[in-house]
Amino acid sequence: MTMDRNEVVSGENPHIRIQGVSKIYASPRGDVLALTDATLDIQKGEFVSLLGPSGCGKSTLLKMVGGLDSVTTGAISLAGAPIDGPPVGLGMVFQKDVLLDWRTVLQNVMLPVELQNLDHAEHLDRATTLLKLFGLGDFLDKHPWELSGGMRQRVAICRALVTDPSLLLMDEPFGALDALTRDELNLELQDIWMRSGKTIIFVTHSISEAIMLSDRICVMAARPGRFIEIIKIDFPRPRTLAVRETPEFADYTRRVRQIFESNGVFQHEKA
Numbered sequence: 001m002t003m004d005r006n007e008v009v010s011g012e013n014p015h016i017r018i019q020g021v022s023k024i025y026a027s028p029r030g031d032v033l034a035l036t037d038a039t040l041d042i043q044k045g046e047f048v049s050l051l052g053p054s055g056c057g058k059s060t061l062l063k064m065v066g067g068l069d070s071v072t073t074g075a076i077s078l079a080g081a082p083i084d085g086p087p088v089g090l091g092m093v094f095q096k097d098v099l100l101d102w103r104t105v106l107q108n109v110m111l112p113v114e115l116q117n118l119d120h121a122e123h124l125d126r127a128t129t130l131l132k133l134f135g136l137g138d139f140l141d142k143h144p145w146e147l148s149g150g151m152r153q154r155v156a157i158c159r160a161l162v163t164d165p166s167l168l169l170m171d172e173p174f175g176a177l178d179a180l181t182r183d184e185l186n187l188e189l190q191d192i193w194m195r196s197g198k199t200i201i202f203v204t205h206s207i208s209e210a211i212m213l214s215d216r217i218c219v220m221a222a223r224p225g226r227f228i229e230i231i232k233i234d235f236p237r238p239r240t241l242a243v244r245e246t247p248e249f250a251d252y253t254r255r256v257r258q259i260f261e262s263n264g265v266f267q268h269e270k271a
């Protein structure tokens, strides 16, 4: 089942409201202004990317939205309520997959179910279905060390999805993967997002990945970490890899690069 994207992203009350958020880390060598005055409303079901160079506060913001760190000034709310610790219905995926090597693939995916004391049988079904969906049906009883990097990251995504979270926070989840595997996982993620109507905040420093996946891209700069511009990406869904060959894609890429250049951000990577 696919959803009408326009319908999903046009709600009046934002699902996530980030208002004038700053974060200062105190350190022995002085305070670090990791993020300054970030404001953004995110609708339920929207796919938003945080795009910017290393050190611009992407992980800091994601952690604050996930209730793993506190804001210094400003406010973040989820469904109208201030964030105060990790909210119910949250899934997180990090660049490093943090799988437990002594557990099988299926046992790794079931971990949140055990930790939260949820119904085992029901979630076992869901875990198995998810792993099959991500092409890991034959690997349920393998251990993480028997898998490739791409397969491990698929397991981490299944683990984040097993409790059916309404909000998924992903911090450079595909940053350590080769380009082909990354392409594949981008398509799989789009697919699961379109079927499920989840809200996703996705951190990346790849311009092309952000354009490929996002409804909107929040372009950021460092020192101090800040939002520079928010760009709406208008390609229809589902997007295929061929969209990257279109002139419109090149236009978006150029626009992002120009924003970075005029803000003194040096981009090493190719889009």
Ligand SMILES: Nc1ncnc2c1ncn2[C@@H]1O[C@H](COP(=O)(O)OP(=O)(O)O)[C@@H](O)[C@H]1O
Residues within 6 Å of the ligand: 025, 026, 027, 032, 033, 034, 035, 052, 053, 054, 055, 056, 057, 058, 059, 060, 061, 225
């Ligand atoms: N726990 C911390 N203590 C002190 N400084 C930190 C801490 N975490 C992050 N920073 C600093 O805050 C800034 C933003 O970091 P981060 O959010 O990790 O950026 P990004 O994820 O965009 O690379 C950087 O200058 C970083 O060094």
Ligand SMILES: [Mg+2]
Residues within 6 Å of the ligand: 058, 059, 060, 171
């Ligand atoms: Mg980071």
